[in-house]
Amino acid sequence: MKSLTDPTPHDRMTARVIEVGETTAGIAVPEHGGVRFYSSERGFDTLDGTLFRSFEQATRAARERSRPGARSARQPLLQAV
Incomplete structure (x- = not known):
């Protein structure tokens, strides 16, 4: 029987x-369903x-x-011509 204090695999992730x-x-911080990314x-x-x-x-x-050529957060999707 599993004790309430036993860590689950999710709890052991850091x-x-x-x-x-x-x-x-x-x-990247683990949470249910995956890991959440926080930019620095x-x-x-x-x-x-x-x-x-x-x-x-x-x-x-x-x-x-x-990667070079990757669109930055501030770069518009379309450029005016």
């Missing part, structure tokens, strides 16, 4: 820092608050965000 190269993109650099603000299924998925999204 937040992780997500780094892309030399930049700390943010942290302006360039990753578009991911802030996003719930990912795993730490790996959050890390992959941050790496994609940092």
